[in-house]
Amino acid sequence: MSSPSLLFEISSSEAYTNDSRFAPRVAKLLIRKVTIDTPGLLACTSRGVVPHLSRDNVIRTKGIRWIHVPFETFLEHKPPVPTLQPQHGQSPKINSFLRFPADEYVLSMSLRDHADRREMPANTNVYVTANCIRGVKKVTPSDWRSYMISCNPDIIFSLSDIPFTTPPYSQKRLTKSIERSALWLAHMLHSEPDSTSIPSNVFVQMVGGASAPARSTFAESLLEVLHGKEADAIQPRKCLDEGVAGYVFDMVPLRLAIEGVQGLSPNNPTIVSLIQASLLILPPNKPRLVTSARGPHEMLLLIREVGIDLFDTYWAQRAANIGVALDFSFPAPIVTGKRDLGHNLYDTKYTRDFTSMMGNHDKDSPGICLCAACSPYSTPSPEIIRHSSMDEPDKHRDSSDSPNPPYTKAFLHHLLHTHEMSAHSLLAMHNITVMDAFFAGIRGLISHNNVSIFEAEILRFFDTYMEDINDMSRMEPSVFERAEKAWGEVELLRGKGRIARETERVKAESAAAANEVLKKEMEEKGAEGAVNVP
Amino acid sequence: MEFQVIHKCSTTRARVSRMVLAHGETVLPTFMPVATQAAIKGLTPEQVESLGISLILNNTYHLNLRPGVDVLKVAGGAHLFEGWRHNMLTDSGGFQLVSLSKFTTITEEGAVFSSPFNGDTTILTPEESISIQHAIGADIIMQLDDVVPSLLQGPRVEEAMKRSIRWLDRCIQQHESAGRKDAQNLFAIVQGGLDPNLRDKCLDGMLERKDRVSGYAIGGLSGGEEKGRIKQCADRLPEDRPRYAMGIGFAEDLLVCVALGIDMADCVFPTRTARFGVALTHTGPINLKLGKHAKDFDPIDSTCPCPTCKDGTSRALLHHTVTHETTAAHALTIHNIVFQAQVMGRAREAIIAGTFPDYLRSFFAGYFGDRGYPEWCVAALRSVNVDLLENSKTPMVPGGGAKWEYSDAA
Numbered sequence: 001m002s003s004p005s006l007l008f009e010i011s012s013s014e015a016y017t018n019d020s021r022f023a024p025r026v027a028k029l030l031i032r033k034v035t036i037d038t039p040g041l042l043a044c045t046s047r048g049v050v051p052h053l054s055r056d057n058v059i060r061t062k063g064i065r066w067i068h069v070p071f072e073t074f075l076e077h078k079p080p081v082p083t084l085q086p087q088h089g090q091s092p093k094i095n096s097f098l099r100f101p102a103d104e105y106v107l108s109m110s111l112r113d114h115a116d117r118r119e120m121p122a123n124t125n126v127y128v129t130a131n132c133i134r135g136v137k138k139v140t141p142s143d144w145r146s147y148m149i150s151c152n153p154d155i156i157f158s159l160s161d162i163p164f165t166t167p168p169y170s171q172k173r174l175t176k177s178i179e180r181s182a183l184w185l186a187h188m189l190h191s192e193p194d195s196t197s198i199p200s201n202v203f204v205q206m207v208g209g210a211s212a213p214a215r216s217t218f219a220e221s222l223l224e225v226l227h228g229k230e231a232d233a234i235q236p237r238k239c240l241d242e243g244v245a246g247y248v249f250d251m252v253p254l255r256l257a258i259e260g261v262q263g264l265s266p267n268n269p270t271i272v273s274l275i276q277a278s279l280l281i282l283p284p285n286k287p288r289l290v291t292s293a294r295g296p297h298e299m300l301l302l303i304r305e306v307g308i309d310l311f312d313t314y315w316a317q318r319a320a321n322i323g324v325a326l327d328f329s330f331p332a333p334i335v336t337g338k339r340d341l342g343h344n345l346y347d348t349k350y351t352r353d354f355t356s357m358m359g360n361h362d363k364d365s366p367g368i369c370l371c372a373a374c375s376p377y378s379t380p381s382p383e384i385i386r387h388s389s390m391d392e393p394d395k396h397r398d399s400s401d402s403p404n405p406p407y408t409k410a411f412l413h414h415l416l417h418t419h420e421m422s423a424h425s426l427l428a429m430h431n432i433t434v435m436d437a438f439f440a441g442i443r444g445l446i447s448h449n450n451v452s453i454f455e456a457e458i459l460r461f462f463d464t465y466m467e468d469i470n471d472m473s474r475m476e477p478s479v480f481e482r483a484e485k486a487w488g489e490v491e492l493l494r495g496k497g498r499i500a501r502e503t504e505r506v507k508a509e510s511a512a513a514a515n516e517v518l519k520k521e522m523e524e525k526g527a528e529g530a531v532n533v534p
Numbered sequence: 535m536e537f538q539v540i541h542k543c544s545t546t547r548a549r550v551s552r553m554v555l556a557h558g559e560t561v562l563p564t565f566m567p568v569a570t571q572a573a574i575k576g577l578t579p580e581q582v583e584s585l586g587i588s589l590i591l592n593n594t595y596h597l598n599l600r601p602g603v604d605v606l607k608v609a610g611g612a613h614l615f616e617g618w619r620h621n622m623l624t625d626s627g628g629f630q631l632v633s634l635s636k637f638t639t640i641t642e643e644g645a646v647f648s649s650p651f652n653g654d655t656t657i658l659t660p661e662e663s664i665s666i667q668h669a670i671g672a673d674i675i676m677q678l679d680d681v682v683p684s685l686l687q688g689p690r691v692e693e694a695m696k697r698s699i700r701w702l703d704r705c706i707q708q709h710e711s712a713g714r715k716d717a718q719n720l721f722a723i724v725q726g727g728l729d730p731n732l733r734d735k736c737l738d739g740m741l742e743r744k745d746r747v748s749g750y751a752i753g754g755l756s757g758g759e760e761k762g763r764i765k766q767c768a769d770r771l772p773e774d775r776p777r778y779a780m781g782i783g784f785a786e787d788l789l790v791c792v793a794l795g796i797d798m799a800d801c802v803f804p805t806r807t808a809r810f811g812v813a814l815t816h817t818g819p820i821n822l823k824l825g826k827h828a829k830d831f832d833p834i835d836s837t838c839p840c841p842t843c844k845d846g847t848s849r850a851l852l853h854h855t856v857t858h859e860t861t862a863a864h865a866l867t868i869h870n871i872v873f874q875a876q877v878m879g880r881a882r883e884a885i886i887a888g889t890f891p892d893y894l895r896s897f898f899a900g901y902f903g904d905r906g907y908p909e910w911c912v913a914a915l916r917s918v919n920v921d922l923l924e925n926s927k928t929p930m931v932p933g934g935g936a937k938w939e940y941s942d943a944a
Contacts, residue, residue, distance in 0.1 A: 047855045054864040056581060056841045073854070077828060081850055086831055097831075099845050133858075351601070352608055372580065376617065379584035385839050385872060387586050387879020389886070390540070390550065390561045404580070404617065411615055414572065414601045421576040421860045 006031045006155070006201045006245050008287050011447065021284040022276060024303045024454065026446045029287055029310075031154045031201070033103040034065060038287065038309035039299075039439050039446075042066040042108065043432060044115070044317055047073045048082075048098050051317060052424040055099055060372040061429045063436025066106040068291075068312055069098065070113040071147060072130040075137040083150040092152035102154070108203070109148065110157035111139055114250045114291035115314050120164040125180060128159055141187040148188075155245065159184040160205040162253050167209070167260025174214040177207045182221045182240060189234045189243035203246040203289065210257035210269050212277035219282050246287040249275050249308075251294065271298075272305045279306065295341065296328060296438060297467040300458050303442065316435045320427035322483040323416045325357035325409070326434040330441035331457045332464040340479045341465050342431075343409065345423075346486030350413040356406035357430055371433035373426040375403040416487075419494035535719045535748045537776060543890040546918035547768060547795035550885045553776060555673035556717060557613065557621045560589040562776060562797040563881060565788060565874040566623060567805055571596045572616040574871070575805060576864040579617045585840065585872050586879075589621040591800045594666055595630035603669045611671030623800070624672040625780075626663045626723075629681055640680055642697065660704040668714050676751060677705040679723040684754050691727040698725045699739040706746045719748035721778060724767050727754060733763055737770045744772055751778040752796075761790055761914035768795035784936060785814065785877050786901060789894060790914045792881050804874050808866035811856040812939075814873040816900050820849070821939040822866070827853040840872035891920045901937070903928050908935025 007030040029036040043050055043064045050058050050067065058064055074080035085093040094109065095102040111130055120129045120136065127138040141159050148156045161180040163169055169177070185204055204222070208215030222241040226234065237243045251271070258269060279288070289310040293299050302308040319326055319342060326342040343350070343357065358369035369375065381394035407426055415423035445454045468480045477485075492501070536554035543549065551562045567574050567582070568591045574582050582590065592612055601615070609615035613622060631638050631645045638647050644659035660678040667675040678701050680694035702722050709720045722740045726732035740750065752767045764779060771777050776797045782788060783801020791799060804814060811823040813834045820827070820834060830849040834842065842865040855862035877897070884893035894915060898907060906929045907922050915922055923930060 047859050048851065049855050049859050049861040052860050052864075054581075054841070054861055054868060055845045055847065056584070056868075057578075057864075060580075081829060081854065084829055084831075085850075096846075097848065097851060099847055099851070352605060354609065372578070376578070376580050378580055378619075384584055385586035385875070387875045388561065388882035390552070390882055391586060391879070392559065393583075393586060393588070395559055404619065405614070407578075407617055408609075408615075410601070410605065410609065411572075411617070414605075414615075418571045418596075418600050420571060420573050421863065422573045422578055424860065425576065425864065426578065 006287075008246075008285060010285060021279065022306050024442075024446045025307055025309070026443050027287070027309060029106075031106050034106050036066055036106060036310075037439075037443055039303055039442050040066070040310055041432070041435050041439055042068045042106075042289070042310060042312045044312050044314050045069050045098075046113075050428070052320065052421070052428045054425075057372065057425055057429060060377075061432055062370075063432045064105075066108065066310075067098075067100060068108045068110070069094070069153070071109050071111050071151075072113065072132050072137070072139075075130060075132040075139070076134045080147060083147060092154075094151035094153050097151075106155065107153045108155035108157065109151065109153040110205070110248075111144060111159060112162075114312070115252055117252050117256060118164070119166065122165050123161050123163065123180070125176075128161065129164075141184045144184075145188055145190075155201045155203055156188065157248060158188045158202050158204045158244075160207050162205060162207060162250065163209070164253065164256075167257050168264060169209050169257065169260070171211075171214075174207075174209050174211055177209070178214060178218045178221060181205070181207045181218065185222075185240050185244070186226075186230065186234055189237065189240065191233070191235060201245045202243055203248050203287075204244050205248040205250055206275075206278040208274075208278065210254070210261045210274060212269060212274060215274055215277040216280065219278055219280065223281060241282065244286065246289055247279065247282065248289045248291065249278070251290060251292040251298075272301070275302070275306045275308075295468055296330070296465070297462060299438075300330075300442070300461060303446075304455065304458055311435075311439075313432050313435050316431040317428060319480065319483075320424055320431045322480065322487045323412075323423065323427065324431075324479060324483045325412065325427055326431045327358050328434065328438070328461075328465050330438050330461055331445065332461045335464060338466050339464065341468055342479055344479045344483035344486065345409055345412045345427075346416050346483055346490070347413075350409040353409040353413070355409060357409060357412065357427075358434070369430065369433060369437070371430045373430045374406045374433075376405075376407065377403050417490055419490055537748075537774065539773060541886045543793075543885050544888065545891045546793040546894075546915075546920060548792050548881070548885050548890050549773075549795065549797070550882050551776070551797060555621045555719065557619065557673055558588060560621050561882060563792045563878055564589060564798055565783070565804075565878050566591045566798060566800040567871050567874070568593070568800055568802045569616070569618070570802070571600065572612060574867070575809065576860060576867050579619065581864075581868065582618070582871070583620065585868065586875055587620075587871065589623065589798075590618060591623045591625065592616075592670065592672060593630060594624045594627035594663065594670065595634070597624075597670055598627060598666050603666055606669050606671075611669070613671060621674070622670075622672040623674040624667045624670050624676065626676045626678040627658055627666065628663065628678045631658055632681060640694075640697075642700075644678070660701040661708040664705050664708040664720075665712070668709075668712055668718065672718065674719045674721060674749065675709070676721050677702045677723055677747075679725055679753055681725070681754055682727060684727060686727060687729075691729060692732055695726045695732050695736045696739075698723065699736065702740060702743060702747075706743065710746070720746075721749040721751050721776075722747045723751040723753040723780070724771075725754050726763075728763060730763070730766055733766055734770075737767060741770070741772070744775070747775070749776040749778060751780050753780050755779070755781075761794060761910065761917075764791055764796065765794045765914070765917055771795075783874070785874070786898070786908070786911055786935070788874075788877060789881060789897060790911055792878070793890070793894060793915055793918050793920065804870040805867050808870040809863045811862075811866065813852070813866055814870050816873075816877075816897070817904075818901060818937040819939055822849060822852045822856045822862075824853075824939065824941050826942055834869055835873075838869065838872060838876070840869045842866070842869045894920055895922060895926075898922055899926065899928065902935065905937075906931035906935075908933060911935065 010025050010027040027038045082097045085097040088096045127140045144159045161177045208218045287309045290308050291312050292314045293311050323346050324342045328341050356374045384393040468478045539551045541550040553560045570593045644657045646657045648655045663678040680697040682694045726736040750771045778798040779791045779796045782799040783803035813820045827849040884890040
C-alpha cells in the first residue's frame, strides 16, 4: 500500500530572487486532505502520544496538524505492536493504532528520537542502533523498510547513519556515514515487483556532520544518476533525489558535531553554513525540516538564512515540561526594554497574578492567545455525555459563544508547586499554540514580499526578546534555567520516591536526635570509656 | 438548596432526586470525583464538564495549605481560582489532619497539630473549618467531625460521637452568623463507629438539628464493611435531605448504598487506580500494565461513551503508554470517571423505570458472575428485598470480594 504523494507549492516571491534557493518562502504542503502552511510546525510525540495531551486535548489544540513519531519505543516487542494493528478500511495502520485520523493529520516517522543525545553504540554497515525500554536494539534497513511498509505513515524518514558516539568524527567515519545513508535510501526506494509497496514520501536526514565538504558530497550522491542494477532497483527514478520528498536537518547531532570540531578547523563551521553546504546543489522546491531547534531566535535565523519550512516543537514542549509559559509573538509588540520569551511560573511572584499566561493583553488588542488554557471553551451542550434521561447539562447554564475566563498564572503556579499533572497539559496546549501563532506571523510577513521589512522585524524580535541559552556573560540565569531548577526542587519534594526520601530524612533526623540524647547522658553520667559520639 | 425526590424504587430504598445549588443542578444518586488540590488530577475543568459531571469534591485541608485562604479570597473563591463552574463540595479538613499527620491530637477545642520540628501548634476548630470552607466557597460544606477509625472500639468511639454533635452546633453557629446560610449548604456527619447504639444516639442528636442543616453524611465507614450501619442511618435519616456516604467508591459498594437509600458518595479510588494503570469496566477492573493487553487492539469497552473508548484508543496503545506517559493517566482517568457516572446514571434510569432490582441483578451478575457474589452484598441487598441468589447459578462467597486482575503468569 503506497502513501499518496505529497505536494509542495511555494508561493512565488519575486522579492527573493537573489540567492533565492536559501531565501525565506511561504508554501503549502498537501498530503491527502491535509494542508500544512509553511513555515509551520510539527508536534513531537513520546511513545506514540503527544506528551501530556489526551486525544481530546490534542483536538482542542488546533496548531497540531502534523505529528512526528519516533518508532524506536515500539522495538520492545518483536514484531513491533503497531505492525500487528488490524487494518481498518483505508486507514494506515499507524494512524489506526495511534488514533490520528489520516485525513486530519500528517504523520511522519523516523526510527530514532531526534532530541535524544545519549551516546549510542556505533552503527555498522548492516544496522543502526536504537533505544527502547529493553535496551539497545539493532535495526537493519530491511527491518526498517518492512516496519514502514506495514505502518504506512504519510512520511517516512529514511534510515540514515548519524553517529552518536563521541565527536569529532574522522574523515573515514564521515565517508561511511555518507555511503551507508545513500545505500539505505536506495534500499528504501527499491521498487518491488509488486509495485504497490513503494514508499512514496521519503524524507532524508542530511548527513556529513560538521564537515561542509562531506555534506556536499552527500548531496552529490543524491543527484548522481545511477546505472545498471542500481538504476533498475530504484526505477522509474534515475537518481536517489527523485525519490526524496524532503530534507531533514537534526540540530542535536549537528550541534554535537560542531562542538566536536571547535578550534580544530581554520574556519569554525556554523549551523547555517553546514545546512547551506547540504542544500546548495539540491532542488529548492522540496520542504526543509529542522528538528530540535532551540527557540524562536534560532528558527528565525534558519528561516532567513536557509529558507527552512518546518520545525518541530521540541523546545516549546520542553518549556511546558519545566513550567515555562511562552509569551512572545511575531512581529514583536512595541515595547521598551528586553523581555524573556516566557514566564517561569514556579516563581513566587505569580502567587497572586490572576492574569492569563499570555501577558496582559486586553480584549481588543491583537495577540490574544486562542489556546485551550487562555481561551477555554466548554464543550457544546449536545456533546456533553448524559448518563441518564434526567441529566440536563444545559439547564442553568448561560449559552454564550464566548470562552470561559482564562486559566491564570496564579493557578498554574499552584498546580506546579503541588506537582499536579494538569499544569503540564495546560502549558503544552498553550506553548504549542504560541508557536502556531508565531509561524502564522512569519508567514504573514514573508507574504508581503518585502525583504527589508521581514529582516527589520527579525532584528526587532531579537532586540525585544532575550534568547534562552546558557550564556556565561549573563548576570542572571535564564528563565529556562531557573524553571528547571524549580521543577527539580518540587520533583524532589513531591515526586516519585518522595516517601522513601522523607522516611530516610526522618530516620536520619531521629538517629541524630537519639545520638544527641545518648551523648548528653554519657557526658552527664561520666560514663567510663565514653567515646566522642559524632 | 432546592431538593426534590422525583422517583422512588418500590422494592428497595433507592430514590432519584434533583438538587439545585448555587452552581446549577445535580441529579442524584451520583458519584463525586475528587479534585484534591483544586484539580481532578491531570484533567482540566472543561474535560471534566464534558464527561457529564456536575459535582466534584475539593479537599479543605489541602487547599488551606496550598494555595491558602488568602489567595483564595483574592481569587474570589475556589470556583474562580480553579475554573470549575458547576457544583462543588468541600470536606471539613478533619479527616486529612488525622490521617495524614502522626502529630495530631483531638481536644474539645479542635484538632491540634503540633509540628515535631519546632513545637508550633496550629489548631483546626469547627469555627475555623467553616471559615476556611466559606473562603473556598463550595456549594456544600461539611461540619468538622471527630473521626475515629471504623474498627476502633471502646469509650473513644462514644466520646467522638458526642463531640461530633457538639461540633455540629458550633459549625452551625459559625455558618449562620457569617451570613452564608443561603449561599452555601452545611451537611452534618453521623458518627458512632460500628456500634448501633452509638449510631442511634448520634442520629437522635443530629436529627434534632434537621432544620439547620441541608443534608446528612454518614461518616466513619468506608467501603466493604457490613453495610448494616449504613442501612441503619439511611433508614432513620429524613427523606427530604440528601444522604452522603463518605469515602465509598467501588461500584458494588455504590450500588448497595444506593439500594439502602444513599444519594451521593465520593472516593479517590477510580481516579487513583486510573493513574496506576487500571481501567474499570462492568465486568471488573482491567490492569493495563499486564502483558496480556500488549497486543489487544480493542478499546477498554466499545460501548463506553467516554472520549478514550469512543475514539477507539486500544488497550495495546494504553499498555504501551501507561505509567510512562501522563497522557495515558489522563485517558484512563477520563474513562474511569465516565464508568462511575455510568454506573450511577444507569441506576437512576432503572429507578425511574421501576426496574432497579433488575439492574442490580444484572450488574452484579456481570461483575461477579465469574467468581461468586460477596456475602456482604447478598446480605445487604436482601435487607432491602433483593435476593441476588434467587434464580441464579452464581454461588455466594465469603470475604470482601474486591475484584482485581492478575497476570496470567501468576
